[in-house]
Amino acid sequence: MENEVLVEKKGHTFYITLNRPRSLNALTLNTMAQLHDAVEEYKADEDAFVAIVTGNGRAFCAGADLIDWVAERTPEEERDRARLKRQKGDFIGFSQECWKPIIVGVHGVALGGGFEIAISCDIFVATSDARLGTPEAKRGLAPGIAMIKLPRQIPLKVAMEIMLTGEDRFPVQRAYDLGLVNKVVQVETSWSDDQKRTAVLTACEEIAAKMLDCAPLSLQAIKQAAVRSRTIPLREAMHLDFLDLALNSEDAKEGPRAFAEKRKPRWTGS
Template sequence: MPVVLYEKKDRIAYITLNRPEVLNAIDQETLCALTEAWIEVRDDPDVWVAIVTGAGDRAFSAGADLKEMALRWSKKEAGEPLQDISPPLTPMRGLEVYKPFIAAINGIATGGGLEIALACDIRIAAEHARFGQREVVQAIMPGWGGTQRLPRFIPFGIALEILITGDFISAEEAYRFGLVNKVVPAAELMPAAEALARRVNENGPLAVRAIKEAAYKGVQMPLEDALRLESELFDKLILTEDAREGPLAFIQKRKPEYKAR
């Protein structure tokens, strides 16, 4: 059985972490497969938005597979050569994809699991979901962006408390802090994620991607540089076929037919 499932339907990609017997923990094979799924979304013209979730109802992902990590470190301590087979680019670091990703968080999201959710654009949580960065409990630290993204997404003091205590927060707390966009009953999680994906897909896909690119890049720039970036993306976007179709459909009182070109 694949450690990551990839399906697509109606321009939506479904990426499922598929190791429920270990709470969808991330080993090297899973990390590589997850990266391949992200690249597939990026490169497939028939996919406009992606939903990421975990198999089962207990966990989105419990993070890095600690058994594999301990084995790899024991080999290193024994003097055996230790080759890092992690892909050079991952969803959590370096892999830029401007199609939107929705995390449907169906249980525990801790450590690397939370970092995967943070690498998505919108997060919807089931009521029983819990969130944490537990690395400090094992005397290590987040390595997939947790120390950088979490303080950017929620108040700094709350983020630091989560990071240095290793304590969990509930789905309701995550919503209150702004970590997740919505909390729903478990049975409504995937329908809510799919409804949001379909709503996004009603809009011009190239505009959606340009907006995401402008937001992510611009927030790291001085305002003047960010405004210049927005203007450049706008100028490119208005030359597209979709940008002509949108206003024309409005004038003709019909639903636009966007083609991502």
């Protein structure tokens, strides 16, 4: 199996990179399987505190590779296909299963499944000229994950307009104004694709650096509380034990100790 997804760790930052640049990182079933494995590796690495997801080449991700998805397969290949489809759902739902923070950096396009990956991350950074949208209905398909997630992140009427029109050029600035995108990286039309990717990656790394100033278990407690409490009544949410993860840790002792000693904390994630 080719490396359609690359993983690398620098310090406490875990990099996940879509790596099918000749096809705008379009998603094959193998890509989804490797994305699933990459997130599982990130979750299991106790020394990785924050992840950054980007795409190589001209774009973040153009969505599903439709040629791959409709190709004829043997019964055995079809069973593998069904398994990989389940992993696709698992990956795009990862933000509710991985309590470590995940930042996405989008340049070029993030359409269909690529857009769904982006809105599934905790922090969404995009270049000013990026193309966003859900064109699935124009292909007789439906944006399976976006249908559920997008109306929870922006006003319903706007989400419906995007999905019901098969929008594939939703303005990044409007996405920012609606709170869907956290940061817009201004780029020039004269810039190369590599320059745009570098710019969005740098912006992601700046946010990651701020996160790394925080205790990793505190970040996990915050994310878990923010995600899980959205689906339960407020009174019930207030009685969940989100804080125990952070308050019963060694880092909870290190933070006040470092403050008293006037030095930077040395977080261990334990």
